[in-house]
Amino acid sequence: MSKFKLTYFNAYGRTEISRWCLAYGGIPYTDERIDIDKWPQLKKELISRGQAGNMPILTVDNRQLQESLAIARYIAKMAGLVPKDPLEAAVVDAWADDKASKIMNLHYRNYIPMIEFLPKTIDPSGPEFAEQRQNMKGDFGQTVIYPVLRRLELQLQDKEWLTSHGVSWADLYISQQFGYMRSYFPDLLDEYPSVQTLVDQVRNIDSIKKWISTRPHTNMF
CATH class of the missing domain: 3.40.30.10 (Glutaredoxin)
Incomplete structure (x- = not known):
């Protein structure tokens, strides 16, 4: 091997x-x-x-x-973690390439400096994140994050995973990204129960x- x-x-x-x-x-x-x-x-x-x-x-x-x-x-x-069906594989790629990666790139620039150490205990309600919370309610949230969450919520209705293949690397990517963001913005997924379910069920896979x-x-x- x-x-x-x-x-x-x-x-x-x-x-x-x-x-x-x-x-x-x-x-x-x-x-x-x-x-x-x-x-x-x-x-x-x-x-x-x-x-x-x-x-x-x-x-x-x-x-x-x-x-x-x-x-x-x-x-x-x-x-x-890649569907055998070419079309389903393309759907997975579209979510991973376009949605999750763009969110990560924008999240880098807007919130989390790559080379600065963060405190071990982070209080999302603390004053040090007041500006970030406001931005999430403003342009960044309204033009980037929430449109993706709305589309994802519609895609996931009555579905366990993004495609009929079962769990894919796009499901993992979405869980990794939005789960991380949720640690800073605890109410991020409150209005998106299907997304929240996906995030949690990926994180509950034993491995x-x-x-x-x-x-x-x-x-x-």
Whole structure:
């Protein structure tokens, strides 16, 4: 069997979806977490070899793959999280590529600084998040988050998962993203019961639940 190593910061960021897929599939791998102060040198080395100067990096034996969604999709296929039907696979890709990833990118810029440490105990009702809560009620929430939640709620009515295939990597991605955001905005999903059910049932899958409870602690998104 191939040997896998997943390299990223000690953060969730663009790599946590791949970690969830690996956990779901029971796929053994080396979880390499790079200190931020070592990243500039590693970036130079990557560029000098003609590679993109970014992470995550998935090393499969002696080959390396970059770009977070390409990595997640590759792992998802191995974990049985991609539908065999091409159209259903495309539906899953559409949700993962367009919706979840865009939300993550915007969430980075609006709320969670990538390289700043957060307090271990975060009070979403505290004054330090007053501006973020207001933004969630304003343009960011109304133009980005809530339109996606409304569409997702309609898609999930009378359905357990996004497609008839069963659980897919898009279901995992949605749970990972919105579940994380819910930790800062506890009422985020109150008006979207189907989405809330999806988020919770993914997190209650034994392998995912175990990963969440045993993964390395990080104060970085």
